[in-house]
Amino acid sequence: xxxxxxxxxxxxxxxxxxxxxxxxxxxxxxxxxxxxxxxxxxxxxxxxxxxxxxxxxxxxxxxxxxxxxxxxxxxxxxxxxxxxxxxxxxxxxxxxxxxxxxxxxxxxxxxxxxxxxxxxxxxxxxxxxxxxxxxxxxxxxxxxxxxxxxxxxxxxxxxxxxxxxxxxxxxxxxxxxxxxxxxxxxxxxxxxxxxxxxxxxxxxxxxxxxxxxxxxxxxxxxxxxxxxxxxxxxxxxxxxxxxxxxxxxxxxxxxxxxxxxxxxxxxxxxxxxxxxxxxxxxxxxxxxxxxxxxxxxxxxxxxxxxxxxxxxxxxxxxxxxxxxxxxxxxxxxxxxxxxxxxxxxxxxxxxxxxxxxxxxxxxxxxxxxxxxxxxxxxxxxxxxxxxxxxxxxxxxxxxxxxxxxxx
Amino acid sequence: xxxxxxxxxxxxxxxxxxxxxxxxxxxxxxxxxxxxxxxxxxxxxxxxxxxxxxxxxxxxxxxxxxxxxxxxxxxxxxxxxxxxxxxxxxxxxxxxxxxxxxxxxxxxxxxxxxxxxxxxxxxxxxxxxxxxxxxxxxxxxxxxxxxxxxxxxxxxxxxxxxxxxxxxxxxxxxxxxxxxxxxxxxxxxxxxxxxxxxxxxxxxxxxxxxxxxxxxxxxxxxxxxxxxxxxxxxxxxxxxxxxxxxxxxxxxxxxxxxxxxxxxxxxxxxxxxxxxxxxxxxxxxxxxxxxxxxxxxxxxxxxxxxxxxxxxxxxxxxxxxxxxxxxxxxxxxxxxxxxxxxxxxxxxxxxxxxxxxxxxxxxxxxxxxxxxxxxxxxxxxxxxxxxxxxxxxxxxxxxxxxxxx
Numbered sequence: 001x002x003x004x005x006x007x008x009x010x011x012x013x014x015x016x017x018x019x020x021x022x023x024x025x026x027x028x029x030x031x032x033x034x035x036x037x038x039x040x041x042x043x044x045x046x047x048x049x050x051x052x053x054x055x056x057x058x059x060x061x062x063x064x065x066x067x068x069x070x071x072x073x074x075x076x077x078x079x080x081x082x083x084x085x086x087x088x089x090x091x092x093x094x095x096x097x098x099x100x101x102x103x104x105x106x107x108x109x110x111x112x113x114x115x116x117x118x119x120x121x122x123x124x125x126x127x128x129x130x131x132x133x134x135x136x137x138x139x140x141x142x143x144x145x146x147x148x149x150x151x152x153x154x155x156x157x158x159x160x161x162x163x164x165x166x167x168x169x170x171x172x173x174x175x176x177x178x179x180x181x182x183x184x185x186x187x188x189x190x191x192x193x194x195x196x197x198x199x200x201x202x203x204x205x206x207x208x209x210x211x212x213x214x215x216x217x218x219x220x221x222x223x224x225x226x227x228x229x230x231x232x233x234x235x236x237x238x239x240x241x242x243x244x245x246x247x248x249x250x251x252x253x254x255x256x257x258x259x260x261x262x263x264x265x266x267x268x269x270x271x272x273x274x275x276x277x278x279x280x281x282x283x284x285x286x287x288x289x290x291x292x293x294x295x296x297x298x299x300x301x302x303x304x305x306x307x308x309x310x311x312x313x314x315x316x317x318x319x320x321x322x323x324x325x326x327x328x329x330x331x332x333x334x335x336x337x338x339x340x341x342x343x344x345x346x347x348x349x350x351x352x353x354x355x356x357x358x359x360x361x362x363x364x365x366x367x368x369x370x371x372x373x374x375x376x377x378x379x380x381x382x383x384x385x386x387x388x389x390x391x392x393x394x395x396x397x398x399x400x401x402x403x404x405x406x407x
Numbered sequence: 408x409x410x411x412x413x414x415x416x417x418x419x420x421x422x423x424x425x426x427x428x429x430x431x432x433x434x435x436x437x438x439x440x441x442x443x444x445x446x447x448x449x450x451x452x453x454x455x456x457x458x459x460x461x462x463x464x465x466x467x468x469x470x471x472x473x474x475x476x477x478x479x480x481x482x483x484x485x486x487x488x489x490x491x492x493x494x495x496x497x498x499x500x501x502x503x504x505x506x507x508x509x510x511x512x513x514x515x516x517x518x519x520x521x522x523x524x525x526x527x528x529x530x531x532x533x534x535x536x537x538x539x540x541x542x543x544x545x546x547x548x549x550x551x552x553x554x555x556x557x558x559x560x561x562x563x564x565x566x567x568x569x570x571x572x573x574x575x576x577x578x579x580x581x582x583x584x585x586x587x588x589x590x591x592x593x594x595x596x597x598x599x600x601x602x603x604x605x606x607x608x609x610x611x612x613x614x615x616x617x618x619x620x621x622x623x624x625x626x627x628x629x630x631x632x633x634x635x636x637x638x639x640x641x642x643x644x645x646x647x648x649x650x651x652x653x654x655x656x657x658x659x660x661x662x663x664x665x666x667x668x669x670x671x672x673x674x675x676x677x678x679x680x681x682x683x684x685x686x687x688x689x690x691x692x693x694x695x696x697x698x699x700x701x702x703x704x705x706x707x708x709x710x711x712x713x714x715x716x717x718x719x720x721x722x723x724x725x726x727x728x729x730x731x732x733x734x735x736x737x738x739x740x741x742x743x744x745x746x747x748x749x750x751x752x753x754x755x756x757x758x759x760x761x762x763x764x765x766x767x768x769x770x771x772x773x774x775x776x777x778x779x780x781x782x783x784x785x786x787x788x789x790x791x792x793x794x795x796x797x798x799x800x801x802x803x804x805x806x807x808x809x810x811x812x
Contacts, residue, residue, distance in 0.1 A: 003602070005595040048643065049643055050623065050627035050631060050635070052631065054631070062623055062630055065626060066626050067623075132746055132768070134745070135743075135745045136741055136742050136745060137742040140722045140727075141725060143645060143648075143663040143665060144642075144663075145640060145642070145650075146663055148661075149650060149729060150661070150730065150732055153577050154650070154661070157565065157576035158565070158566045158575075159575065170640065170651065170652070171650050172565070172650075174561075175560075175562070175621075176621045176624050176635075177623060178621065182587065185588060186587055186767070187767075188591055189587060189591050190767035193594060194411065196594060196601070199601050200409075206769070207770070209766065210766070212742075212743070213764075216737065216766070217583070217765070218579075218584060219577055219580060219583070219763070220428065220474055220583065221474050221583075222579060222734060223474075223734055223737065223738075224470050224473070224474035224761075226734040226735060227761045229457035231457070232733075233734060239459055247571065247573045255557075256554055256562070258553070258554075290460065318547075322549070324554065325538075326558065327557040328559070328563065329560060330564070330621070330625060330628050330634045331634035332634075333558070337544055338539060338546075339543075341543045342543045342612070345629075353630075356629045359618045359619045360615075362592065362611065362615065363609050363610060363615075363616075364610040365595070365596065366609070366610075367608075368596065
């Protein structure tokens with residue numbers, strides 16, 4: 001069995017919901033030994049669906065089950081002297097600590113980076129918070145919606161310049177919890193960079209990741225277009241409307257098409273059987289086509305699209321080297337032949353939620369494979385393994401800690 | 408203090424959006440990234456018009472190129488000439504990582520597949536990113552951001568329930584999301600190599616990266632055999648949870664209430680203590696059921712205030728509120744300014760421009776913007792003469808024959 005990239009790296013996670021746990025999950029997928037610390041009442045993600053049959057159950061949250069794959073799980077109340085002592089013992093024995101408490105919390109517990117560095121000088125500690133560890137908003141609270149809007153991602157969503165009523169309705173969040181995952185990925189980059197540096201310098205590090213800045217970074221080119229070229233964007237600005245690129249309804253849904261290059265247009269005409277109308281001068285060159293308005297193309301394209309399915313258009317244009325994609329519904333993707341051949345969805349069995357499939361990994365590695373091996377932990381599932389076997393607490397001590405509500 | 412990836416050299420065949428966004432992060436982290444370009448096959452971003460209908464910019468003055476390639480070097484090699492291919496291999500022989508984001512299999516067709524590169528440099532890390540990935544029935548298919556974003560269900564999940572899907576306000580964010588995943592995979596492969604001495608091939612599919620980012624929605628399908636869809640701003644656990652109109656043209660504030668405690672603080676801040684006792688609103692479930700009504704009541708309060716005033720008043724009592732910021736407003740936000748979230752970069756031809764700074768602060772490692780984006784072929788002499796030790800005469804012949812072009 002080939003080695004995994006992070007085999008032998010120990011990660012302690014004290015984080016909830018998505019960003020911090022997803023950051024640690026990626027490292028667990030890469031082979032790190034991740035121990036997730038939950039408060040005795042459990043990660044808040046356990047309260048969030050999807051649940052089987054929509055009946056809430058802390059061991060059956062689909063969100064929790066997904067973002068905590070490949071981890072060990074323990075419970076610990078940090079607000080007692082004994083809890084803190086145990087936390088310090090865990091930190092002494094780890095390479096990395098991922099945490100997402102509000103700025104100042106770890107400090108008030110005496111568990112901030114400068115304190116933890118004393119007991120583990122090579123510790124890498126990554127703190128993920130809405131607005132970072134410094135600055136006027138560091139104590140601000142923000143949920144997913146607030147960060148989506150506060151980072152620039154939400155202001156122009158839904159981008160609907162053709163809808164005259166769009167400005168009457170509020171800007172929207174992005175679909176699912178996508179930007180929480182993005183923050184997790186960003187934090188993982190920073191953490192693994194510090195880990196790589198440590199392999200050569202032996203030095204620890206504290207990493208401050210602001211979710212607002214992580215999301216702002218997803219718009220680097222768009223911010224530059226605004227700051228350098230004065231491009232403005234709202235839900236209604238029309239300067240981006242390109243009559244040929246965008247979303248098209250077809251027989252069984254929508255496709256997203258782009259005809260920016262000359263051969264893309266010719267591919268479409270070829271697929272449509274080179275119709276008479278396309279011989280008009282106004283369709284003759286890329287430059288002329290950029291001037292087109294919707295009424296120039298829609299009367300011709302829409303009836304044809306209405307008679308063709310997403311898959312017909314996809315294969316027809318892609319085989320002519322033209323980028324186009326169907327809009328899939330979530331339920332369709334697992335049935336894609338391409339996804340099946342790539343074995344992207346992988347089944348794992350969980351004692352409470354049963355056998356379920358999950359997205360496997362962000363990439364396929366030829367030599368350091370990524371594998372889903374362990375389902376998300378039950379609440380406190382590995383207390384004995386971690387506290388007993390790793391830290392050496394006796395079973396009597398464990399019972400006492402349990403009775404005191406510390407684990 | 409050295410940067411984390413100091414000493415790592417990347418031969419970068421990435422182009423357009425997602426790949427360059429990823430290798431840009433590597434420059435912040437200290438890697439030497441050498442972009443292989445050619446006048447014969449210019450990166451689309453070098454000629455990207457600043458606005459619809461505007462003429463293409465000079466190849467060294469494109470905003471899109473200059474903000475996605477900070478800190479890189481640029482060489483020009485015509486890969487379609489056999490000598491060009493050999494030259495690329497000489498560069499790869501002194502590199503640690505080879506990157507590309509062409510459609511699946513393209514590097515093999517160039518003669519730069521992993522099997523070949525391994526003979527050039529046994530411990531090379533090659534990472535290829537494409538819409539569909541390096542194998543599978545649709546691997547040759549081409550994708551831009553909205554194509555794989557649509558495949559993943561992200562578009563299906565964004566928007567009002569009564570409107571068409573796909574109305575995402577940021578057109579390139581999924582490409583940059585994938586650029587992040589790309590960088591992360593390079594780090595994993597570098598750590599693996601540092602421990603084992605082994606290189607490898609990494610296959611990244613942008614569709615799959617996006618599927619991972621929608622993971623909980625897929626679990627819903629596998630649990631309940633249904634297809635979750637877009638819900639506007641509604642949330643299953645938070646209510647109220649919406650954007651509310653404020654003073655000014657198209658100004659909004661986002662407010663999210665997570666529990667009863669926040670709700671009570673919210674009512675007090677609005678000067679509506681009577682809402683606390685209103686049984687319709689006393690539980691999350693009740694607030695969810697009466698969201699529409701609550702939204703109108705809240706708007707009556709927000710509409711005569713600025714979004715920053717609302718934010719301050721609510722944050723003071725521990726309620727999550729934040730303005731919906733446009734791109735024009737973000738660089739003026741006092742918090743982002745104080746944290747140094749933007750940085751001015753001086754480019755020899757495009758002048759001084761403001762860019763977004765890297766999304767992390769290390770306690771002691773430097774990992775920020777190192778340099779402006781390269782002029783086309785700016786590093787030809789450094790790379791070919793200094794790094795590869797090519798005699799000046801050979802260099803002149805290669806330039807003359809259009810190999811270095």
